[in-house]
Amino acid sequence: MKKIVTILGARPQFVKAAVLSRIIKEYQQIEEVIVHTGQHFDQNMSDVFFYEMEIPKPKYNLHINRLGHAGMTGQMLIGIEKILLKEQPSAVIVYGDTNSTLAGVIAAKKLGIKVIHIEAGLRSFNMNMPEEINRIATDAISDLLLCPTDVGVANLKKEGINSSNKVVKSGDIMKDAVAYYSQMANEKSTLCKDLRLEKDNFVLATIHRQDNTNSISNLKSIFSGLDQISKTCSVIMPLHPRTKIALEANSIKTAVTTIAPVGYFDMLSLLNNCKLVITDSGGLQKESYYNKKHCIIVREETEWIELVENGFAKTVGSNSLKLVEAFDYFKSKTSDFSKNLYGENVGEKMYAEILKQVL
Known part of the structure; x- marks a missing residue:
């Protein structure tokens, strides 16, 4: 059975991963190994999510937190590289725009491992945000970019990333989690x-x-x-x-x-x-x-x-x-929230695209 390693570190990533991990477990075509970098270390921002949402317990927890951006990313790189060398996965999945995301994609690509970036193409166009730097760097070297919106796809195209095999509009996986x-x-x-x-x-x-x-x-x-x-x-x-x-x-x-x-x-x-x-x-x-x-x-x-x-x-x-x-x-405004901005059955679509990369 092919193996993927999922890199997580922050609350939003736990929520998104819960959807995809459930699908992976259901189909039993891929083995998933979860790595928790420890970026969010408070129990109510970390452990409780795995318990409540029935996410498989991380096989590895690096316990890396309370450091500056360079120290945190550097320590994560070292820890993730060791795990990837041991696990030898076919691909690595990263979510969003945290230091855990950046460390995961760099460690994997340096070892010649494919990277799938979920929530790709987002841009604030504010380079003072550490998250913006992480997004741009991650998208530039990932192998599969799963974008939540048409705007994300367009942003990547402007940056010269427009291969139909690499860039896919999948929708927002957070919608599946809330539902x-x-x-x-x-x-x-x-x-x-x-x-x-x-x-x-x-x-x-x-x-x-x-x-x-x-x-x-x-x-x-x-x-x-x-x-x-x-x-x-x-x-x-x-x-x-x-x-x-x-x-x-x-x-x-x-x-x-x-x-x-x-x-x-x-x-x-x-x-x-x-x-x-x-x-x-x-x-x-x-x-x-x-x-x-x-x-x-x-x-x-x-x-x-x-x-x-x-x-x-x-x-x-x-x-x-x-x-x-x-x-x-x-406070007194009413709006029609029925408009579909972020897709349907997003997790299933992402899983199908991931299979193409892994199998």
Whole structure:
């Protein structure tokens, strides 16, 4: 049986991998070996996902975290190379745009192993984002690029990557995850009940991007806007460890209700029950759409431009005034969320393309 190695390191990657791992297990045509780099190491941002979503337990965990970009990527490269030499896979699968993604693709290609990049072609066109550098580098050397949208395909074409055998529009695998796990979340999560949150009567917020957490002015402005919103509507924020450190280091107090990071089922429950979403997360923008919620993006740009173009989201940067204005705009707005922006049966399509590379 042919073997693939899947490289994971961060929460969104666990969610996406759950879909594909389930399909791989069902068909039993490929052996999958999962490597967890340890990039997200908090239990509620890592271990709980494997347990809740019934993802096969990683065969390897490199426990690499709390380092700068160079140190983290370098240590991951060393660790992943050793595993690939031992496992001798036919291909490596990487997801998204993290340091784990970049380390996985470089380690594999240096050893002459094929690489499949899921969520290829996304661009923010902001080279100050570490994720943008990771995306461009990963797409440039991967063997199969599975793009979630036509925009992703077009971005690659502009960069000279347009082979029909290499670039495939597959749709967004996150859509499959939300569809599959939403009912389980409704049955298993008690978080909204525990927090006494009434449906459509609170805002769900997450902040974690370095552009926001590493800038005192950005952080203060964002939380100033959130505090203003909280005067009329409760704001609930699962607090990312990086954001918690930044708030404490800069003595920033907030009226926002902060809670510990949550597992996927609890996050889906929050999404299903909230009024709208405020975030700088790429994945949560789409999860908001799949849960029929408007989204305010606390960044100057988004890779998921179709959400903005179709009126489901707004970008406001770190400007507190624009943040409050967007909340006032969306709080009573209704939209038709039935439009199919991101495909159907995405996991199955991806699996079929992966088989072509592996078998």
